[in-house]
Amino acid sequence: xxxxxxxxxxxxxxxxxxxxxxxxxxxxxxxxxxxxxxxxxxxxxxxxxxxxxxxxxxxxxxxxxxxxxxxxxxxxxxxxxxxxxxxxxxxxxxxxxxxxxxxxxxxxxxxxxxxxxxxxxxxxxxxxxxxxxxxxxxxxxxxxxxxxxxxxxxxxxxxxxxxxxxxxxxxxxxxxxxxxxxxxxxxxxxxxxxxxxxxxxxxxxxxxxxxxxxxxxxxxxxxxxxxxxxxxxxxxxxxxxxxxxxxxxxxxxxxxxxxxxxxxxxxxxxxxxxxxxxxxxxxxxxxxxxxxxxxxxxxxxxxxxxxxxxxxxxxxxxxxxxxxxxxxxxxxxxxxxxxxxxxxxxxxxxxxxxxxxxxx
Amino acid sequence: xxxxxxxxxxxxxxxxxxxxxxxxxxxxxxxxxxxxxxxxxxxxxxxxxxxxxxxxxxxxxxxxxxxxxxxxxxxxxxxxxxxxxxxxxxxxxxxxxxxxxxxxxxxxxxxxxxxxxxxxxxxxxxxxxxxxxxxxxxxxxxxxxxxxxxxxxxxxxxxxxxxxxxxxxxxxxxxxxxxxxxxxxxxxxxxxxxxxxxxxxxxxxxxxxxxxxxxxxxxxxxxxxxxxxxxxxxxxxxxxxxxxxxxxxxxxxxxxxxxxxxxxxxxxxxxxxxxxxxxxxxxxxxxxxxxxxxxxxxxxxxxxxxxxxxxxxxxxxxxxxxxxxxxxxxxxxxxxxxxxxxxxxxxxxxxxxxxxxxxxxxxxxxxxxxxxxxxxxxxxxxxxxxxxxxxxxxxxxxxxxxxxxxxxxxxxxxxxxxxxxxxxxxxxxxxxxxxxxxxxxxxxxxxxxxxxxx
Numbered sequence: 001x002x003x004x005x006x007x008x009x010x011x012x013x014x015x016x017x018x019x020x021x022x023x024x025x026x027x028x029x030x031x032x033x034x035x036x037x038x039x040x041x042x043x044x045x046x047x048x049x050x051x052x053x054x055x056x057x058x059x060x061x062x063x064x065x066x067x068x069x070x071x072x073x074x075x076x077x078x079x080x081x082x083x084x085x086x087x088x089x090x091x092x093x094x095x096x097x098x099x100x101x102x103x104x105x106x107x108x109x110x111x112x113x114x115x116x117x118x119x120x121x122x123x124x125x126x127x128x129x130x131x132x133x134x135x136x137x138x139x140x141x142x143x144x145x146x147x148x149x150x151x152x153x154x155x156x157x158x159x160x161x162x163x164x165x166x167x168x169x170x171x172x173x174x175x176x177x178x179x180x181x182x183x184x185x186x187x188x189x190x191x192x193x194x195x196x197x198x199x200x201x202x203x204x205x206x207x208x209x210x211x212x213x214x215x216x217x218x219x220x221x222x223x224x225x226x227x228x229x230x231x232x233x234x235x236x237x238x239x240x241x242x243x244x245x246x247x248x249x250x251x252x253x254x255x256x257x258x259x260x261x262x263x264x265x266x267x268x269x270x271x272x273x274x275x276x277x278x279x280x281x282x283x284x285x286x287x288x289x290x291x292x293x294x295x296x297x298x299x300x301x302x303x304x305x306x307x308x309x310x311x312x313x314x315x316x317x318x319x320x321x322x323x324x325x326x327x328x329x330x331x332x333x334x335x336x337x338x339x340x341x342x343x344x345x346x347x348x349x350x351x352x353x354x355x356x357x358x359x360x
Numbered sequence: 361x362x363x364x365x366x367x368x369x370x371x372x373x374x375x376x377x378x379x380x381x382x383x384x385x386x387x388x389x390x391x392x393x394x395x396x397x398x399x400x401x402x403x404x405x406x407x408x409x410x411x412x413x414x415x416x417x418x419x420x421x422x423x424x425x426x427x428x429x430x431x432x433x434x435x436x437x438x439x440x441x442x443x444x445x446x447x448x449x450x451x452x453x454x455x456x457x458x459x460x461x462x463x464x465x466x467x468x469x470x471x472x473x474x475x476x477x478x479x480x481x482x483x484x485x486x487x488x489x490x491x492x493x494x495x496x497x498x499x500x501x502x503x504x505x506x507x508x509x510x511x512x513x514x515x516x517x518x519x520x521x522x523x524x525x526x527x528x529x530x531x532x533x534x535x536x537x538x539x540x541x542x543x544x545x546x547x548x549x550x551x552x553x554x555x556x557x558x559x560x561x562x563x564x565x566x567x568x569x570x571x572x573x574x575x576x577x578x579x580x581x582x583x584x585x586x587x588x589x590x591x592x593x594x595x596x597x598x599x600x601x602x603x604x605x606x607x608x609x610x611x612x613x614x615x616x617x618x619x620x621x622x623x624x625x626x627x628x629x630x631x632x633x634x635x636x637x638x639x640x641x642x643x644x645x646x647x648x649x650x651x652x653x654x655x656x657x658x659x660x661x662x663x664x665x666x667x668x669x670x671x672x673x674x675x676x677x678x679x680x681x682x683x684x685x686x687x688x689x690x691x692x693x694x695x696x697x698x699x700x701x702x703x704x705x706x707x708x709x710x711x712x713x714x715x716x717x718x719x720x721x722x723x724x725x726x727x728x729x730x731x732x733x734x735x736x737x738x739x740x741x742x743x744x745x746x747x748x749x750x751x752x753x754x755x756x757x758x759x760x761x762x763x764x765x766x767x768x769x770x771x772x773x774x775x776x777x778x779x780x781x782x783x784x785x786x787x788x789x790x791x792x793x794x795x796x797x798x799x800x801x802x803x804x805x806x807x808x809x810x811x812x813x814x
Contacts, residue, residue: 002585010585016769023653023756024588031588031650035642041571044638047645064660066599066641069651074753076657078664101569101635108501108561113493125483135526139623142612146630149609150664157602157637164605164634167612171560171627174620178526179507182490187512188529190482193538196523199613200539295423295440296482302475309478318475 001027028070040102044094044158057085057263059155067155081153086263088152088204090256093162096248100165103248105241107176116184116234122309123231129189129300130229131181135174137195137219141249142170144211148204162252169245176238183234190296201274205260205267209274212253213335220246221328228320229304250335257339268340272347275336281349322355329355361457368428368435368451371459376425380412388458394465407462423447424479440476485530488512500565504557504621519546519618527618543616549728550669551615553720556625559713563628566713568706570639578698579647585763590696592652592760594640597684597707601640603660604676605633611669625717629677632710639703653756658749662742670725670732674739677718678790679747685711686786690779694764715790722794736796744804751810758814773814780811 002024010016030051037046048054052068060083061067063075082088090096119127145163152160181188198215201207222229223246226239260267298321303309305324306317329352336344348356362370367386374383384404393401393410401410423439430436431450439447452461490509493502505513512528522540525531545551553559581587608630615623644651659680666672687694688711691704726733751757761779766772784803791799 002588006583006585010763010769013769015773019759019762019769020755021759023592023759024585027588027650028653029651032648033645033650034648035645037571037576041569042574042576042642042646043571044642047642049645052645052650063654063657064599064603065654066595066602066637066651069595069599070653072654072656074656075654076661078657078661080664097634097638098571101571104564104567106501106561106564108503108564109499111502113502114495114497116493122483125480129482132526132529136524136529136617139617139620140524142623142627144613146609146612150606152606154599154602160602160606160609161634161638164609164630167609167627168631171624172564174526175504175560175624178620179502179504182507182509182512182528183493183502185489185492187487187490188526189487190485191525191529191532193532193536194524196539196541199542295479299476299479300482309480311475314478315475 001025001031023070029068040098043098044161045098048094055085055089055156055158058083059085059153061153061155064154066157080151082151082156082204083153085156086260088148088159088256089156089259090159090162090252091259092251092255093158096252097158097162097165100162100169100245100248103244104168105172107172107179110241111176111179111237112234113179113183115232117232119184119231120308122303123307124184124186125189126300126303127231127235128181128184128186129296130304131177132188132190133192133297133300134177134219135181135188136191138173138177139170140195140198141211141216142167142174144198144201144207147199147201148207151204166249166252169249173242173245176242180235180238192296205257205271206274208253208256209271210278212250213257213339214275214278214332216246216249216253217332217335218328220250221331222324225324225327228324229301231304231307254335254338257341261340271341272344275341275344276347279349279352326355364433364435364451364453364457365428365430367453367457367459368437371451372425372428372437372449375411380408383411384408386459388454388456388460391458391460391462393462425449426477438476440479487528487530500561503561504624505561508557508621515548515552515619515621517548519548519616521616521618522546524617527620541616542613544614545669546616546618548619549725549732551619551622551721552724553622553625553717554724555716555720556621559717560621560625560628563625563632563710563713566709567631568635570635570642570703574639574643574702574706575698576642576646579643579700580697581648582696584648586696587647587649588652589760589763590694590700591644591649592756593694593764594644595652596655596754596757597687598637598640598644598651599655600659600680600684601633601636603663604680605630605637607663607666607672608633608676611672614669629714629717632714636707636710639707643699643703652760655757656750656753658746658753659743662746668735670721670736671739673718673721674736675743677714678722678794679740679743679787681711681714681718682787682790683747683783685715686783687779689786690765690782693775719790719794722796726795733796737802740791740796740799741802741804744807748804748806748810751814752806761814776814777812780814784811 007021007025011019035047035049062077062079062081064078065071145166149160149163198211201210220243223239223243227236230236230239302314302317302321305320306313333345371386387404387407389404391404391407393407401407426438428435428437434450434452437449448465450463451459454460488511521531523537608626612623612626663675666675685708688704688708691701695701695704726736761776762769762772765775788800
């Protein structure tokens with residue numbers, strides 16, 4: 001609070017007669033903060049203190065008032081924001097947002113394009129097909145979180161910030177895989193069914209289940225096998241950079257789901273239904289085909305993994321592709337265990353169980 | 361009499377055509393279906409129900425079936441094109457030439473995985489072959505402008521695909537495109553700006569990190585009322601940028617995939633706005649103060665209520681953007697530390713890109729149709745009125761600016777008037793760049809009033 005004598009002095013100044021200064025006289029927001037940063041700079045976690053930290057479990061803030069600032073009675077009511085923290089909150093949002101800022105990269109300059117080797121034509125065709133698939137689906141993972149951003153309360157704004165970082169990452173992914181397909185003489189090839197099904201998510205929880213736990217998780221597992229898929233340092237670098245971005249997205253979703261199930265355990269069955277849908281158990285088709293590669297992409301992956309299209313290499317490629325698929329499903333199961341849905345192992349369709357059975 | 365091979369062909373054809381009436385006629389009453397996903401299904405009625413409820417479209421892949429091969433009394437058909445490798449279909453028959461058993465399994469032999477025959481039809485997609493990479497990419501590297509050579513760089517006036525087909529790729533056959541997208545923007549003039557691709561790359565080059573690239577340690581204690589005044593200003597900037605950020609994110613799913621440069625550029629703007637939200641919040645909490653009073657929110661509401669994308673851009677990039685940019689360009693007068701000046705400078709730099717996109721987009725939009733000029737004029741009038749309502753009612757902001765800009769109240773008031781004039785001037789010049797000339801004569805009276813009498 002500003003000293004009364006200072007306010008008095010200001011009011012008595014020439015031209016100061018119309019000053020109200022009540023916002024200084026008795027501020028409704030907490031004051032006196034002198035936050036300093038640590039070795040990671042001044043982070044969101046550092047400033048999450050006092051009334052500025054501690055996001056409320058429920059809120060009636062529908063005006064866009066930032067958490068901790070003083071309300072005004074005549075503020076416009078937008079009536080669009082979720083009132084319950086668990087709807088969108090993830091304990092990792094602050095940390096992941098800051099990490100996203102630190103780990104931004106440029107597809108134009110951080111990939112060693114000038115070192116691109118001339119690949120065997122079949123490998124280049126396969127890589128271009130894989131990149132066609134990836135550039136097709138990657139920004140759907142930007143459109144989907146965008147769909148829900150207007151509903152996130154300013155009391156839980158850290159989630160909104162994280163989603164902005166995810167959208168930026170997905171833009172870079174659309175961009176880098178497009179550039180890759182266009183960089184070595186082949187260009188874009190056959191588009192597939194895509195991933196628009198993800199945009200059918202009608203709630204934030206539906207989104208984190210379908211996009212983060214399943215979709216992004218499966219793509220992340222694939223990117224992490226990039227060392228096997230890639231045939232040049234250029235491609236390896238792209239997969240490494242993209243994988244680290246996807247890890248943040250998956251971590252956000254895992255922590256959101258964990259928070260939801262910790263605070264609202266009665267929503268377990270609801271979450272299971274979203275996973276049922278993604279696993280193709282509710283008669284609408286598994287969108288997994290669109291997320292990790294349909295037929296064209298599988299064949300392209302097999303050629304890349306095996307190193308060619310002759311029978312021996314293709315056989316080897318398909319064996320490795322099956323290992324990629326196993327890794328995808330096993331890592332999926334691990335995520336489910338982390339969020340508290342370990343019992344889902346028993347509910348998986350036989351088709352999926354087949355991928356888990358021979359993995360230690 | 362049809363052979364078992366003929367019956368198998370008939371079965372596969374009917375299945376592909378989803379002709380279940382025909383399919384059912386091929387089955388025996390006690391037919392048994394074994395599928396890895398659903399287990400065993402027995403009896404014609406149950407199998408029929410299962411077959412009729414197989415998923416179709418919406419993310420399904422197209423499976424190519426091999427010619428049937430007889431294996432004793434059974435016939436084997438291998439399907440390829442599924443995401444998990446080949447599908448092994450084995451049909452067994454009874455003495456009445458009816459299918460008595462259907463075994464479906466992953467793997468060509470049904471006992472596990474075996475590679476499918478090579479197909480590579482995707483490699484024959486008749487798309488354009490781009491030129492090789494230039495030998496010297498230059499300091500800006502492999503930019504979108506360089507990558508999108510030939511027809512890849514050409515965005516059509518109307519984007520024809522209602523799915524996520526990348527521009528330049530060979531589209532999937534209509535039956536394979538799945539759900540029609542929720543996009544509402546398929547016309548180029550509704551979103552386009554010629555500079556979008558370049559601004560996207562520029563935004564990435566000019567990225568900054570509030571946590572570590574602002575000299576937070578340079579902030580020193582200042583007079584309490586001055587700090588409170590600055591904090592009020594920071595509160596307003598943080599709040600309005602979050603509002604712009606939220607709605608811009610919300611509009612991404614309206615824009616079809618054919619205009620990827622715009623989607624990419626907007627992603628950078630979204631990220632910039634997130635950075636502004638947190639950077640100014642951090643500053644408000646770092647020097648003995650805290651956040652101030654929230655804004656009245658007339659512009660927030662207007663941004664949320666935008667019916668059209670260009671309307672949204674008129675509000676957040678053109679109107680709010682030019683006023684905020686002019687404010688940030690006064691960072692030397694407002695800031696009390698190196699950190700303050702860095703914040704204002706970096707934000708101003710971001711806002712110049714936002715303005716550049718807005719200007720180029722408005723120009724493109726207006727050039728498309730004379731009617732669009734009138735639409736923009738309507739949005740400007742509405743936005744100006746709402747901004748005037750915010751400025752006119754935001755007493756804490758007005759007083760904060762007076763205290764922050766002058767050593768005395770009198771000086772502060774004079775400076776505030778200068779600032780408002782600078783903001784209006786920036787706005788008018790922005791409109792002129794966007795081919796909206798002489799707007800000074802048409803500025804909403806309420807806005808003129810708060811500019812003249814701040």
